Amino acid sequence: MSTTLDPVQTQAAANGAAGNGVHPAPAYEPNMVLATRAYDVVGTRPVRHDGADKVTGRALYGADKQMAGLLQGFVLRSPHAHAKIVSIDTSKAEALDGVFAVVTADDLPPAKDKIVDVGEGDTRLAYVHGNVLAKGKTLYKGHAVAAVAATNVHVAEQAAKLIDVKYATLGSSMTAPEAMSSGAALLHDDLKTMEYGQPTDKASNVAQHFQWKIGDSDEGFAKADVVVERTFDTATVHQGYIEPHNATALWNNDGRVHIWTSTQGAFVVRDVTATILEIPVSQIKVTPMEIGGGFGGKIPVYLEPVAALLSKKTGRPVKLVMTRADVLEGTGPTPGSHVSVKIGAVNGGKITAMQGNLAYEAGAYPGSFVAPGGMCIFAAYACENVTVDCYDVVVNKPSSAAYRAPGATQAAFAAEQVIDEIAGKLGIDPIDFRLQNAAKEGSRRVDGPKFRRIGCVEVLEAMQRHPHYGAPLAGPNCGRGVAVGFWFNVGLESSCTLSVNSDGTVNLIEGSTDIGGTRTSIAMQAAEVLGIPAEDINPQVVDTDSVGYTSVTGGSRTTFATGWAAHDAAQKIVDEMKVRAAKLLEADAAGVTHEKGVYSAAGKSVSFREIAAQASRTGGPISASATVKPRGVGGSYAGNIVDVAVDPETGKVDILRFTAVQDVGKAVHPSYVEGQMQGGSAQGIGWALNEEYFMGADGGMQNNTLLDYRMPTALDLPMIDTCIVEVANPGHPYGVRGVGEANIVPPPAAIANAIQNAVGRRLQRLPMNPPAVWQAVANGN
Amino acid sequence: MKKTQVQTIVNGRPVEFLCEPRQSLLEVLRDNLSLTGTKEGCNDGNCGACTVEMDGRIVPSCLVLGVEAEGAQIVTIEGIALGSGLHEVQKAFLEGAALQCGVCTPGFIVATKALLEQNPNPTEHEIRFWLANNLCRCTGYDKIVRSVQAAACRLQEEAPA
Numbered sequence: 001m002s003t004t005l006d007p008v009q010t011q012a013a014a015n016g017a018a019g020n021g022v023h024p025a026p027a028y029e030p031n032m033v034l035a036t037r038a039y040d041v042v043g044t045r046p047v048r049h050d051g052a053d054k055v056t057g058r059a060l061y062g063a064d065k066q067m068a069g070l071l072q073g074f075v076l077r078s079p080h081a082h083a084k085i086v087s088i089d090t091s092k093a094e095a096l097d098g099v100f101a102v103v104t105a106d107d108l109p110p111a112k113d114k115i116v117d118v119g120e121g122d123t124r125l126a127y128v129h130g131n132v133l134a135k136g137k138t139l140y141k142g143h144a145v146a147a148v149a150a151t152n153v154h155v156a157e158q159a160a161k162l163i164d165v166k167y168a169t170l171g172s173s174m175t176a177p178e179a180m181s182s183g184a185a186l187l188h189d190d191l192k193t194m195e196y197g198q199p200t201d202k203a204s205n206v207a208q209h210f211q212w213k214i215g216d217s218d219e220g221f222a223k224a225d226v227v228v229e230r231t232f233d234t235a236t237v238h239q240g241y242i243e244p245h246n247a248t249a250l251w252n253n254d255g256r257v258h259i260w261t262s263t264q265g266a267f268v269v270r271d272v273t274a275t276i277l278e279i280p281v282s283q284i285k286v287t288p289m290e291i292g293g294g295f296g297g298k299i300p301v302y303l304e305p306v307a308a309l310l311s312k313k314t315g316r317p318v319k320l321v322m323t324r325a326d327v328l329e330g331t332g333p334t335p336g337s338h339v340s341v342k343i344g345a346v347n348g349g350k351i352t353a354m355q356g357n358l359a360y361e362a363g364a365y366p367g368s369f370v371a372p373g374g375m376c377i378f379a380a381y382a383c384e385n386v387t388v389d390c391y392d393v394v395v396n397k398p399s400s401a402a403y404r405a406p407g408a409t410q411a412a413f414a415a416e417q418v419i420d421e422i423a424g425k426l427g428i429d430p431i432d433f434r435l436q437n438a439a440k441e442g443s444r445r446v447d448g449p450k451f452r453r454i455g456c457v458e459v460l461e462a463m464q465r466h467p468h469y470g471a472p473l474a475g476p477n478c479g480r481g482v483a484v485g486f487w488f489n490v491g492l493e494s495s496c497t498l499s500v501n502s503d504g505t506v507n508l509i510e511g512s513t514d515i516g517g518t519r520t521s522i523a524m525q526a527a528e529v530l531g532i533p534a535e536d537i538n539p540q541v542v543d544t545d546s547v548g549y550t551s552v553t554g555g556s557r558t559t560f561a562t563g564w565a566a567h568d569a570a571q572k573i574v575d576e577m578k579v580r581a582a583k584l585l586e587a588d589a590a591g592v593t594h595e596k597g598v599y600s601a602a603g604k605s606v607s608f609r610e611i612a613a614q615a616s617r618t619g620g621p622i623s624a625s626a627t628v629k630p631r632g633v634g635g636s637y638a639g640n641i642v643d644v645a646v647d648p649e650t651g652k653v654d655i656l657r658f659t660a661v662q663d664v665g666k667a668v669h670p671s672y673v674e675g676q677m678q679g680g681s682a683q684g685i686g687w688a689l690n691e692e693y694f695m696g697a698d699g700g701m702q703n704n705t706l707l708d709y710r711m712p713t714a715l716d717l718p719m720i721d722t723c724i725v726e727v728a729n730p731g732h733p734y735g736v737r738g739v740g741e742a743n744i745v746p747p748p749a750a751i752a753n754a755i756q757n758a759v760g761r762r763l764q765r766l767p768m769n770p771p772a773v774w775q776a777v778a779n780g781n
Numbered sequence: 782m783k784k785t786q787v788q789t790i791v792n793g794r795p796v797e798f799l800c801e802p803r804q805s806l807l808e809v810l811r812d813n814l815s816l817t818g819t820k821e822g823c824n825d826g827n828c829g830a831c832t833v834e835m836d837g838r839i840v841p842s843c844l845v846l847g848v849e850a851e852g853a854q855i856v857t858i859e860g861i862a863l864g865s866g867l868h869e870v871q872k873a874f875l876e877g878a879a880l881q882c883g884v885c886t887p888g889f890i891v892a893t894k895a896l897l898e899q900n901p902n903p904t905e906h907e908i909r910f911w912l913a914n915n916l917c918r919c920t921g922y923d924k925i926v927r928s929v930q931a932a933a934c935r936l937q938e939e940a941p942a
Contacts, residue, residue, distance in 0.1 A: 047875045054883035055871040057818015057858035061884055064817035152812075154782075154803060240918045242822040242830055243884040292820070292884025293918050324823040516881035516919060671878035675920055679881060682921030706827035706916065714922040715913040719905075 040596065041527045042734050045671045046534040048520045054290075062246035062262035062289040063321045070248070071100055071149040073310055073320040074156035075303070076163050077330060078138030078145055081174070081396040081699025082185060083167035085136055085145070092162040093148055098155035101313035102163065103306065104146045105135040109278045116275050119268040119299040119552045120402055120490075127365035129276055131399050132305050138167070139187055139364035140396050141700035142329025144302070149310040149318045172396040172699040176338045176359040179205040179395045187364060187394045207366030208392040212374060212446045220353025220385030224344025226425045232414040234748075234766040235692035236336040236361065239403045240683070240711050243292020244327045249307035250317040257284045257308050262291040264298045264513060265552030270544045272301040277308060287543040288513045295683070296402025297332045299552050325704040332401020333693060335360040335368040337410035341377070341418045349428050349436045352385060354378045358411060359391040363400040368392045372488070373407030375447045376745070377415050379486035380434065380456050380637065382443035396699050402554065404680060405487040405741035409687065409748060413766060416483035416749035421762065430482050430753070431464045439486075452634070455663030455727030455737075459484060459637045462725050468641045468659045477646045478656065479758025484639040485745020489738040490555030491630035495548025496565035498526060498573055500622040504609030506530065506573075508539040511550030512562040516679075516740075517672040518553070524668055525563040525734060529570035531597030532608055548627050556636065556738025559668055565628045567733050572624035580611045580618040632731015638662040638742035640681065640750035646758045651774025653689055653755060659721040665729035665737030676739045678720040684747025686712045692767050789850040791816070792860025800847035807831045809847035810857060818858040818887050822916065829915030832888035833857045839895045841914075858887035861894060869939070870894050870932045877928030881919035888915050893929050901937055905930070 053059040090102040111129035115122045129135070134143045146163050150156035173179035173187065184205055193200050194208045221227055247261040257279070263269045266288040274281045291298060303320045310318040322330065342355040356377045362368035374390040403409075423433035438456045445451065463469060463482060473480060497509040508523055523537035550562065574594050582589035587601035594600075597608040615622050643657040660677040667673040690710045694702040703709045728735030748766055756762045761776040784799040791814065798813045807824070810816045810833070819842055822828035826844040833842045834856035861868045870893050873879070880886040889912065896903060896911045903911070908929045909922070917925060 045878070048878075050883075051875040052867065054880055054886055055867065055874050055890060056862050057816070057887045059883060060817065061820065063821065064811070066812075066815065066817070154801070241882070241884075242828055242916060242918055243820065243882070244822070290884075291882060292822075293882040295918070321821075324825065324828075517878070671924070672881070675878055675881055675924055678921035678923045679919045680921075683918070705825055706823045707825070711916060711918060712921075713913040713916065714909040714926065717909075717922055719926070720921050720923045 039528055041524045041534050042666065042668050043670065045669060046520060048517050049523060049539055050514065050519055059290045061243055061292050062260060065248040065260045065289060065319060067317050069316045071151065071314060071316050071318045072153040072156055073147055073149045073307065073318050074153060074160045075144050075306065075320065075326065076146040076160040077326065078134060078141055078143040080138060080167055080169050081141045082170040082172040082187070083138050084170060085134065085138060086166040086168055088146060089164040090146065092164065093159040096155065096159045096162060098151040099159045100149045100316065101310050102146060102148050103309045103313065105133040107309050108133060108276060116272060118272060119265050120554055121367065123367050125275060128272060128301065131365060132276060132302065140398050142326065142398055143364065144330060147306045147310060147320065149314050173205055174395055174397065174695055174699055175336060176361050176391070176393040176395065179393050180359065180391065187396065191394065205394045206391055207362060207394055209389065211387065211389045213387045214444060214446055215385035217353040217355050217385045217387040221344040223346065223352045225347045226422055227342065227344040228418050228421050228425070229340065229342035230418055230764060231340040232417070232764045234337045234410045234413055236333045236397060237687050237691040238328055238333045238709065239295040239297035241293025241295060241297060244322040244324060245298065245302055245331060246319070246321040247303035247307040248317060248319040249304065249311045251308055251312040255283060258287065259284065259304050259308065260287045260289050261304055262289050262298060264291065264294040264554050266511060266513065266544050267549055268299060268552055269301055269304050273304045273308060276305045285543055285545045288541060291513050291515055294515055295404045296406055296554060299554055300332055300401050302331060324706060328704045328709055329701050330398055333363065333398055334403035334406065335362060335400045335410070337361070339410060339414040341414040343418045343422055345422050345426060347426060349426055349433050351381060351383045351437045354381065354383050354386045356388045356415065358389070359393055360407065360410065361395045361397060361400065362392050363395060363397045365399045366392055366394060368400050369402060369407035371407070373411040375445060376408040376486050377411035379445055380439055380484045381437045382439045383437065386446045388446050404683065404744040408485060408487055408745045409684065412483060412485045412745045413748045413752065416746065417752050417762060420753040420756070431460055434484060435460045453727065453730050454635055454637065455725055456637045458725050458727050459639045459661050459663050462661050462723050463639045463641055466641060466659055466661070466723055468657060468721065473643065474645060474656055477648055477758050478643060479754045479756065480641065480643050481750045481753030481757055482639065482641050483746035483749035483753060484637060485742055486635060486637050487556065487742040487745060488635045489560065489633050490557045491561050491633045492551035492555065492557055493627065493629045494550050494562040494565040495625065495627045496562060496569045497547065497625040498569045498623065500573065500612045500615060502613055502615065504612040505536045505538060508537050508566060509542050509547050510539065510562050510566065511542065511547040512558045513553045514541055515553055516676065517669060518558040518562070521559040521668040521672060522563045522566045526566040526570040529567055529574060530608060531595070548625065556740040560732060560736045560738045561628055561630050563668065563736065564630055564733060565626045568626035568628060569624045572626060573622060576622050576624065577608065577611050580615065580622065581606050583618045584611065584614060630731065632729065634665050634729030634731055634737035636663055636737045636739065636742040638746055640746045642750045642754050644751060644754040644758055646755055646773060648759065648777045651770035651772065651777065653768060653773055655685060655718055658718055659723060660743055661723040661725060662739060662743055663725040663727050663737065664739040665732065666726055666735035667724050668734065668736060670724060673724055673739045674722040677722045677743045680741065680743030681720050681747055682712050682717055684744045685717065685751065688748035688751040688766060688768055690767055690769060785848050787848055787851050789853050789855060791855045792857060802846065802848055804847045805843050806845040806847050806850055807842040810842060816857050816859050820884050820887055822885070829888045829892065830885050832891045832915065834891060834895055839892050858891055861890055868894065869935045870897065873928040873932035873935065877924050877931055879920065879925045879928035885915060885917045889917065889925060893932065897933055897936055902933055
C-alpha cells in the first residue's frame with residue numbers, strides 16, 4: 001500500500017511554516033513567497049498533458065523521426081580496450097552498393113585547446129571530441145572509430161564491417177586501484193595530475209586529487225570511544241534507460257544544421273555540436289524529440305556531430321540509432337568506486353570525526369563526479385572534524401556520465417554502513433544515532449557551505465514514525481536496514497513563454513525536455529498563479545530556435561527552475577490582466593485585485609476567461625516571457641527502510657518491503673513525485689543486488705545485452721511505499737526542492753545494512769549478488 | 782536484397798508490404814508501415830518495448846521476421862484505442878501515473894490488454910509474472926501494477942453479466 005502519510009506531510013509542512021516564521025526569508029533572496037498556504041492546483045494530481053500521445057503510440061521519440069530521403073547510419077566501434085589506431089582504410093566500405101559516406105575523426109575540425117560546458121560541468125574540448133570519434137587511440141572497447149551512412153541500417157552495418165582498421169593494442173587499466181598503481185598503463189600521455197587544484201608535472205591516470213577539511217580529524221578520532229574504518233568497492237553500472245541514443249541531422253544547403261534527438265538538454269547538444277563542428281550556435285537548430293529515459297546519461301553528446309558530418313557529406317538527412325550493445329559499451333556508465341570511510345564517536349553517540357577517501361573511475365576521460373561524491377558523503381551529519389580526499393581516475397572503460405545524484409550513491413554505500421556499524425557498537429538505535437548527529441540549518445558541509453533550511457531531521461523523524469520501522473520482521477534470515485542520503489539539486493537557467501488564447505486557455509512554451517511529467521508540473525505552477533485549472537494550460541517543449549536558453553533536464557531542477565520561470569511569466573500575465581480588467585470594469589488598474597482567476601474593482605468583477613475573450617478590444621494579445629537563474633536551490637534528503645530475506649543456501653536476497661522517504665520541499669504533482677521516489681529506489685535496488693559490468697580479460701564488457709546486464713523486472717520488486725516529507729524550500733515560490741535524484745542514494749546502503757541485520761555479514765562490495773552473499777555467509781565475512 | 786511481398790492484417794485492416802527477408806517485424810512496422818508506436822529497446826527480445834499481439838499471442842516483434850507476418854493478425858499499440866477514445870488500460874495508466882518517459886508504455890499496454898483478456902482478475906503476483914518480460918526503468922513498476930489492477934476492476938465492472 002502506497003502511503004503518502006498525511007500526518008507526516010502535514011506535520012512537515014507545519015514544521016516548515018514554523019521554521020520560516022523563526023527564520024525570515026534571507027536577504028540574498030528577496031521576494032520569496034514561502035510555501036505556507038494551501039494551493040488550488042499545486043499539490044493536485046491532474047492527468048499529464050502528453051498522456052494520450054504516450055499511451056497510444058503517437059508520441060514521437062528520437063528514433064521515430066522519418067523524412068524524405070532519410071539515410072541510416074551505423075557506428076564502427078573499437079574491439080579493444082586500449083589500442084593505437086595505426087591506419088583506417090574506408091575504401092571497401094565506400095565501394096559497397098548503397099553506401100553514401102563514411103566519416104572518421106579526420107573529418108572533424110581539429111580540437112582547439114579550450115574548455116567547454118557540457119551540461120552539468122566543464123571539460124576539455126579535446127575529451128568531448130575524442131569521445132565522439134576516436135583520434136589516434138581508442139580508450140575503451142566500444143569507442144566510436146568511424147561511421148557510415150547508407151540506404152538502410154543493414155547496408156550501413158555491412159559497410160562498417162568492411163572498414164579496415166589496423167590497431168596496435170596497448171596494456172589497459174580497468175579499475176581505479178589498478179589505474180593508480182605504479183606501472184599502470186597510461187591512457188593519456190598529456191594527462192598530469194591536478195593536485196589541490198594546482199597543475200603538477202606528474203604523468204598519471206589520476207586526473208585530480210583534492211581534499212576538503214574542516215576541524216582536525218586526528219584530534220576527533222583521539223577523542224572517540226569507538227572508531228570504525230572500512231573500505232568499499234562498487235562496480236560500474238549503467239543508467240539503463242530503455243530508449244537507445246539516437247540522432248537525426250540535416251545539414252541544409254544554406255549551411256544551417258537541424259538536429260532531432262533524444263536529449264536531456266537541447267541547448268547543450270546545440271552548443272557542444274557547434275563547438276565541435278566550429279560553426280556558430282545560431283546555425284544549429286535542435287529539436288528535442290520525446291526522450292525515453294536519461295537519468296543523466298542523455299546529457300553527453302555522442303551521435304549528433306557524427307550525424308551532422310554524415311549529412312554534410314551526403315547532402316541528405318541521416319539518422320543514427322545505437323544498438324543496445326552500443327549503449328552499454330559506448331555511453332556513460334556510472335563510475336565504479338573504491339571508497340574508505342573512518343568514523344569515530346563517543347559513548348552516548350556524538351560523532352567526533354569523519355574521514356573519507358574516494359577514488360572513482362572516470363572512464364576514458366577525466367570527470368567522474370567524485371567531487372559531488374565527496375561533498376555528499378557526510379552531508380547528513382553535523383561534525384566538527386571532517387576530512388575528505390577525492391581522486392578522479394581514468395580507466396579503460398566508457399567515459400562515465402551522470403547517473404541520478406552522480407557520485408553520491410557510491411559514497412553513501414560506504415558511509416551509511418560505517419554509521420550503522422558504529423550505532424550497533426554503541427547500542428544506539430540507528431535512526432536515533434543519525435538524529436543525534438543530523439545536519440541542520442547552519443551545519444557546515446565539508447566543502448564549505450553552511451546549510452540553509454534542510455529536512456534531514458524531518459526525514460529521519462518520518463522514518464522513525466513510519467509503521468514499517470516498528471513492524472515485526474517476517475522470519476529467520478530476514479533483516480531490516482535503514483540509510484539516508486543527500487543530493488544538492490541545482491538551479492541553472494530556464495525560460496518560459498505564456499500566451500493567452502481567446503477561449504481563456506494558455507499556451508506554455510518551454511525548453512526543458514520532459515522525461516517524467518514535467519510539462520504538467522511546470523504548467524501547474526503557472527495555473528496556480530493564474531487561478532485557472534492545469535488542464536487549461538497547453539504546455540509544449542519546443543526547439544532551440546523557439547524558446548530562450550534552457551539548461552539540461554537534470555540536477556532535479558526542471559520542476560524547480562522551469563516551473564519558477566512559468567510562475568514568473570504567469571505573474572506578468574496577471575499584471576497585464578489587471579490593466580485589461582480595469583478597462584472592462586471602468587476602474588483604475590491600481591485598484592484591481594486578483595483572486596483565483598477573478599479580477600475585481602469597485603464591487604464589480606470579470607473572469608480570466610472574459611478578459612481573454614476581450615483581449616483584442618482592450619489592447620491586443622496577452623503574452624509574457626520570463627527567464628530565471630535561481631539561487632535558492634534547496635537540497636534534498638532521502639531515507640529508506642528496507643526488509644530483506646536472505647537465502648543462505650543460494651545467497652539470493654529478496655526485498656520484502658521497501659519504504660522510501662524524501663524531503664521534496666513541495667510536491668507539485670504528488671503522483672509523479674512518488675513515481676520519482678519509486679523509480680530511484682528501483683534503480684538503487686538494481687545497483688545493490690544485480691547490476692554490474694562484467695569485464696573480461698580483454699577489457700571488454702562480457703554482458704552487453706539486457707538479458708545479462710540484468711535490471712530489476714516487475715517480478716524482482718515489491719510495491720515501493722512512499723512517504724513525502726515537505727520542508728518548504730524558502731528559496732522557491734512554492735517551496736519546491738526537486739525530487740529526481742536523492743532517492744537513489746540510500747538504497748544500496750540500506751539493503752547492505754538489512755543483509756547485515758539478517759545474517760550478520762557486512763557486504764563491502766556492490767553488487768551484493770547471490771555468489772557474493774553466499775560466499776559471505778559461507779565464509780563468515 | 783530482393784524483397785518479398787507479404788499480406789497481413791494489422792489492427793484489423795488488410796495490409797500489404799514488401800520487405801527484405803532479414804527485416805524484423807519491428808523494423809517493418811516502424812520503417813515500412815510508419816507504425817512507430819512500437820519501440821525498439823534492445824532488438825534481442827529482452828526488454829519488451831516492441832511487444833505486439835500476433836494471432837492472439839504477445840510476441841517481441843524484434844524476434845519475428847517481417848515475412849513471418851504473412852497471413853497473420855497483428856495488433857500494435859496503434860490498434861488498442863477504440864475510435865477517438867481510450868481503452869480502459871490506457872485510461873488506467875494515465876490516471877495511475879504509470880508512465881514517466883513513456884517509451885516502454887506501448888509494450889506494457891499491449892501486454893496488459895492480453896493479460897486481462899486471458900485472466901480478468903489477476904493477483905499482484907500474476908501481474909508481476911506476466912509483465913516480467915517488459916522492462917521499465919523509470920517507475921519501479923509500483924504504479925504500473927496498481928494501474929493494471931485498476932484496469933482489471935473497471936473492465937470487470939463493464940463486462941456483461
